[in-house]
Amino acid sequence: NHRSRMSHLATLLGTTFLFVxxxxxxxxxxxxxxxxxxxxxxLLSLLTEEEKIFxxxxxxxxxxxxxxxxxxxxxNCLHGWAESGGTWGNLNWxxxxxxxxxxxxxxxxxxxxxxxxxxxxxRALHNIGIAQRNGxxxxxxxxxxxxxxxxxxxxxxxxxxxxxxxxxxxxxSRLGVAYTRGLQEGDDDRYIKIAACGKHYAVHSGxxxxxxxxxxxxxxxxxxxxxxxxMEAVIREGRAATLMPAYSGVRVMDAQVQTNGAPDxxxxxxxxxxxxxMYGFEGVHxxxxxxxxxxxxxxxxxxxxxxxxxxxxxxxxxxxxxHDAIYPDYLGKAISxxxxxxxxxxxxxxxxxxxxxELGEFDPxxxxxxxxxxxxxxxxxxxxxxxxxxxxxSMVLIRNEKNTxxxxxxxxxxxxxxxxxxxxxxxxxxxxxxxxIITPLQGIENKVGSKNVKYAAACKDIxxxxxxxxxxxxxxxxxxxxxIVFVGISQKIESEGxxxxxxxxxxxxxxxxxxSLPGCQERLVQEISELGIPTIVVLVNGGPISGKSIYDGRxxxxxxxxxxxxxxxxxxxxVLFGDYNPGGKMPYTVYGSEFDQPPLDDYIMxxxxxxxxxxxDNKVQVEVPFGHGLxxxxxxxxxxxxxxxxxxxxxxxxxxxxxxxxxxxAGDAVAQVYVSVPSQTGIKVPKLQLEAFKRVPTDPKDVFxxxxxxxxxxxxxxxxxxxxxxxxxxxxxYVGGSQPTASDAFAxxxxxSTQKFNTCK
Numbered sequence: 224n225h226r227s228r229m230s231h232l233a234t235l236l237g238t239t240f241l242f243v244x245x246x247x248x249x250x251x252x253x254x255x256x257x258x259x260x261x262x263x264x265x266l267l268s269l270l271t272e273e274e275k276i277f278x279x280x281x282x283x284x285x286x287x288x289x290x291x292x293x294x295x296x297x298x299n300c301l302h303g304w305a306e307s308g309g310t311w312g313n314l315n316w317x318x319x320x321x322x323x324x325x326x327x328x329x330x331x332x333x334x335x336x337x338x339x340x341x342x343x344x345x346r347a348l349h350n351i352g353i354a355q356r357n358g359x360x361x362x363x364x365x366x367x368x369x370x371x372x373x374x375x376x377x378x379x380x381x382x383x384x385x386x387x388x389x390x391x392x393x394x395x396s397r398l399g400v401a402y403t404r405g406l407q408e409g410d411d412d413r414y415i416k417i418a419a420c421g422k423h424y425a426v427h428s429g430x431x432x433x434x435x436x437x438x439x440x441x442x443x444x445x446x447x448x449x450x451x452x453x454m455e456a457v458i459r460e461g462r463a464a465t466l467m468p469a470y471s472g473v474r475v476m477d478a479q480v481q482t483n484g485a486p487d488x489x490x491x492x493x494x495x496x497x498x499x500x501m502y503g504f505e506g507v508h509x510x511x512x513x514x515x516x517x518x519x520x521x522x523x524x525x526x527x528x529x530x531x532x533x534x535x536x537x538x539x540x541x542x543x544x545x546h547d548a549i550y551p552d553y554l555g556k557a558i559s560x561x562x563x564x565x566x567x568x569x570x571x572x573x574x575x576x577x578x579x580x581e582l583g584e585f586d587p588x589x590x591x592x593x594x595x596x597x598x599x600x601x602x603x604x605x606x607x608x609x610x611x612x613x614x615x616x617s618m619v620l621i622r623n624e625k626n627t628x629x630x631x632x633x634x635x636x637x638x639x640x641x642x643x644x645x646x647x648x649x650x651x652x653x654x655x656x657x658x659x660i661i662t663p664l665q666g667i668e669n670k671v672g673s674k675n676v677k678y679a680a681a682c683k684d685i686x687x688x689x690x691x692x693x694x695x696x697x698x699x700x701x702x703x704x705x706x707i708v709f710v711g712i713s714q715k716i717e718s719e720g721x722x723x724x725x726x727x728x729x730x731x732x733x734x735x736x737x738x739s740l741p742g743c744q745e746r747l748v749q750e751i752s753e754l755g756i757p758t759i760v761v762l763v764n765g766g767p768i769s770g771k772s773i774y775d776g777r778x779x780x781x782x783x784x785x786x787x788x789x790x791x792x793x794x795x796x797x798v799l800f801g802d803y804n805p806g807g808k809m810p811y812t813v814y815g816s817e818f819d820q821p822p823l824d825d826y827i828m829x830x831x832x833x834x835x836x837x838x839x840d841n842k843v844q845v846e847v848p849f850g851h852g853l854x855x856x857x858x859x860x861x862x863x864x865x866x867x868x869x870x871x872x873x874x875x876x877x878x879x880x881x882x883x884x885x886x887x888x889a890g891d892a893v894a895q896v897y898v899s900v901p902s903q904t905g906i907k908v909p910k911l912q913l914e915a916f917k918r919v920p921t922d923p924k925d926v927f928x929x930x931x932x933x934x935x936x937x938x939x940x941x942x943x944x945x946x947x948x949x950x951x952x953x954x955x956x957y958v959g960g961s962q963p964t965a966s967d968a969f970a971x972x973x974x975x976s977t978q979k980f981n982t983c984k
Contacts, residue, residue, distance in 0.1 A: 250289065255586045262585075263577050267569060272555065275572045279536075280551045281509065281544040285359065292358040294579070296509060297544060300368035300406065300417070301386055301653040302337075302788065304345045309363030314351070315658040316344045316601040317610050317789070321651030322372060323765050324617035324785030326388030326810035327852070329893045330918045331401040333616055338405015340606050341368075342417040345406075346596040366582050366593075367418035368406070369467055369509075373399035373453035374428050376766075376811050377834050378823055379738055380724060381429035382717040385651060385765025385786065389810025390835040390849060392449055393913045396456035403461030411592050414583040415464055421457040423469035423511060425493045426450045430823040431722045435514075436521040438472035438484040439826045443945030444906070446475060449828050449837075451497070458502045464578055465507045468494060468540055470514050472522065477944070486522045488514045489531070491538040499539060507574050510535065513545040528553045533562035541571035602658050607790070614794035616891070616918075619783040619807040620853040627757055627780040629801025629855060630705060632671045637700040638664050639751060640709035641682040641744070642763040648685070648713045651765065651786035659789065663709050663761065666792030670800050677703065685713045686727045687742035693750060706751050707799065710744045711763035722823060723766060736816040738769040745770050752777050761795060763787075767847075769816035774846045783809070804855045806891030806918065808961070812836050813847035829907035836962060837909035850895050850913070850962035856886030856923065860894065860959050862970060863931075869973045872949040873983035876933040876972060880958055884921040893918045894929055897963055900940050901952035908940055911962065931958075939980045947980035 248254045252266035269289060270278070277284050281296040299305035302319040319325070319337055328334070345368060352364035360366075373395050376384040388395040399421070409416035426439045426446065441450065457463045473493055474484035482492045488510040498504040518524050519531040532553040535543070543550035557563050583591035600606070620628070630636075642648050646660035661669070668676050681696035683689070700706040717723050726735030729743035739745060749772045752758040759780040762768050773781055782805070784795055797803040812835065814820075821830065833839040836849040861881040870876055882892045896915035900908050914937040919927055938954055939947040955969035963969065 252580075253290070253585055255590055259577060259580055262580055263573055266576050267573060270572070272558070272565070272568070275568055276554045277551055278572050278575055279542050279554065279568070280548050281542055282546070282548075291585070292353070292360065294360045294584070295362045295365055296367055296542065297512070298345070298363050298365040298368040299653045300341050300345055300370045301372065302651065303341050303655045304348060304368070305363065305653040306656050307363055307653060310361065311656060314348065314598075314601065315656045316348070317341075317606045318650050318655045318657045319610055319613050320617045320788040320791065321385050321765060321786035322388055323376070323385045323810060324787055325613060326394060326398060327619050327783070327785065327807040328613070328616035328918070329394070329808050329895075329916050330616055331397050333613060334398045334401040335405040336609060337613055338402040340609055342406045342409070343596055343600045344606070345417050346593045347598055347600050350594060350596060351598060366584070367420065367465060367578075369420045369422055370406070371399045371402040371419065371457070372422055373457055374423055375449060375453070375835070377428040377826070378820065379767045379811070379814065380722050380820065380823055381766070382431045382722045383719055384428070384811070385717060386653070390812065391810070391837070391913050392452040394810065394916070396453040399453050399457045400461040403457050403463050407462065407464060409593060414591055414593060415578075415581050416593050418464035418578060418582060419457070419461065420465040420467050420509065421454055421461070421463045422467035424466045424487065424498065425454055425469070426473045426826065427469035427471055427487075429722055431720050433824070434470045435517045437824060438474050438486075439824070440474050440476055441826050442943070443475055443477050443480065444941050444943050445826065445828045447945040447947070448909075448941035454498075455502050458498065458504045463506060464581070465509050466498060466504065467509050467511055468514065470511050470517060472524075485534075485538070486514070486518045486524055488540040489518045489524060489534040489538050495539045505574070507542060507578055508540045509542040510540055510544050513547065515540065515543045515549040516545070516547065519549070529557045529560060529562060533557040536563045536567050536571060539567075539571070541574050610788060611790045611794060614787040614790050615797060615803045615805075617785055617787060617807050618794060618798050618805040619809055619851075620798070620805040621783055621809075621847055621851065622774070622778065622781040623853050623855075624776070624779040627759065628782070628799060630799055632800055634675065634704040635702065636667060636671065636676050637696070637703035637706040638667055638676055638678045638709070639681050639696045639700065639706055640747070641680055641685050641687060642711045642713070643678065643680065643709035645713070648711075648763060649787055649791040650789065652714055652718055657789035661790055661792035663792045663795050666794070666796035667707070667799070669793065670796040681747050682742070682744065685715055685741060687744045687747070688727055688729065690730055690743045690746060693743075693747060696747065697750060697754065700751050700754055700756065703756065705757045705759065706754070707759045707761060708748055708751055709761045709763055710740050710748060711768060712741065712765070716741060717766050724823075736769065738767055738814070738818075739816045740768060740770055745772055748772055748778065759799070767811055767813040769813060769818070769846060771816065783807075801855065804888055804890035806852065806854055806893055808850050808852040808893050808895070809847055810849070812839065812845055812849045815843045815846055818843045837912055838907070848962050852893070852961070854890045856884055856888040856890045858892045858921075858960050859883045859885050863956065863958050865970070865972060868971070869975055871975055872978035873935045875935065876937070877930070879928055879930050882919065882921070882927045882929055884923055884925045887923050889920070889922045891918050891920050892927070893960060894958060895961065896931055896933070897957045898933070898937055899955040899969065900938065901950060901954065903940060903950060906940060906942055935980060935983050938974060949974060949978050949980055949983075951975065951977045
């Protein structure tokens, strides 16, 4: 019987092979008409163990006998395609604002369209690259990329907070899903355009100095209330094709959860139990660069490199990213020593090859529309317009006393400061290669003409440790009608591997406070503001900038520009001179410079003074709250009208309200919906939580009716076991143009009973 079954199977396989060959395919996995799983089955059956192992390396070699090209998985696309590690010749493309600025847009559709444009440019760069290298893909020119970064900007000092969309779980969830969909979804749903990557999975936000050995201690409440929502959203809703486990580890402070402080690539709880089993992730886990080796050293989680390879593959980390990787050299030994079953290797290679098929890599060019995207999309006129729009929407007008802005275009203008004419600072990190960078000075000169503009940097560099160059700046300011001072920080102060852990001295004096302007920059602002002419401060930065002299009323107008990308200078000028009305909202809280923050490695959210606006106890006055942002016009929000004021636990709440532009200028209204849940014994609930937002353009005297639908999750509370509940009680709801204060009026609805959220259908 066994022989007859094998004979029958051989006949079927021979028939299939003959049929495939007649169609011009040498192997069934090349047949694009077959179901994907069947293609993967065939491909796996053809690979040797050694070939499988090398496919779990990010620098996957070619398998010439099967017609499979080499593929390098290391590409980045944080805010446009990144140049990192690539060989580009004379190519250039679009560099959008840093994600923290995009977070300030509060505009899901904008972020989705940026994702589409980035995917088109990524595909174009890939197509150009493989055409030059006989189909092989080199570093930074793949059709996957490592974005979005949906970590939470938990601590103002974190050097990579700039890569995130902000400090609120709902905001980063919505924008993370939008960017993921923009990257992956195209006109042909048979193929993924660019495989997105949710990173850094799962609990990661500093400290940078110890990130390759650090283990975050988190409660189950904080894990599922704060850190996991955005990850869950990009998995469930965005259908992210890949996730990147972080360098750091996670230790859940609960005896029921056996994470043992495992580094993330080796952490089966977060990679397998949560991502795969709980959230349904079917894609590829790609370790951060060198992270598998770091499990061995410096984490010292295991005693050998073979064990590092085994524990990571056992945790379902499918791929080892890096030039000096562990999987190619030690995974075979781990298998032969019985440290990891061969079936786990097969499972990982299956996921990897399935994704390569879904990207269309093994299909003929004529069939995959994305393989025809060419160089004409790179920095195209449409993408330039989108880039300008994205920079404009990211601008946040923090202060504007006596309508100092917008400025008239016939004034004599002094442009001052270390960030006024530095093109590189505008790009942030993980940037691409733009054809042109418009600095603020250039943008202003383009707007009003160079004859009315005088410029002085006032500082040698961003650290601004001496004030000896101030006299030149003061001189041009005295001879001007208005002074615009461009101050802030740069990648020299905050970046990957570099947190903001200290300030810089001014004229050999004491260091400036950690979150304040470095060195003598704040003194520069003070001295210019004391000259008796209107002084405008424009902040160019990623993380928050504190400083009494900026926010206490001495400066009549303050504009937050973040790192606004290659078109940043043009966008800043458009706002300053009224050709665009800013509508951005702060994606994080700016605390006072005297704020005594908890240790950077303390991940407990509610412990005094509390992390982010959701848990901060306000013992030190906030200088700029999350959600704040002014406009050149004024908006009024009517009271929400609810479909019902008492609902059952799993009901959706629908309501309407009117937004009126009561000013004389067109502008975008950003409606923000906050929910305050009832307090519960033994649970530290957030004070407030953003649950919805909409950005809508308006003309003067316009009245818009907005409709919102809050799903049951908006009314959930995470308990100490990490489980979401909808509790009986009164829920307060606020809708307005900013985060509410204690004096603002809230509406109320009531939920009639208590129910576990995962039982809602």
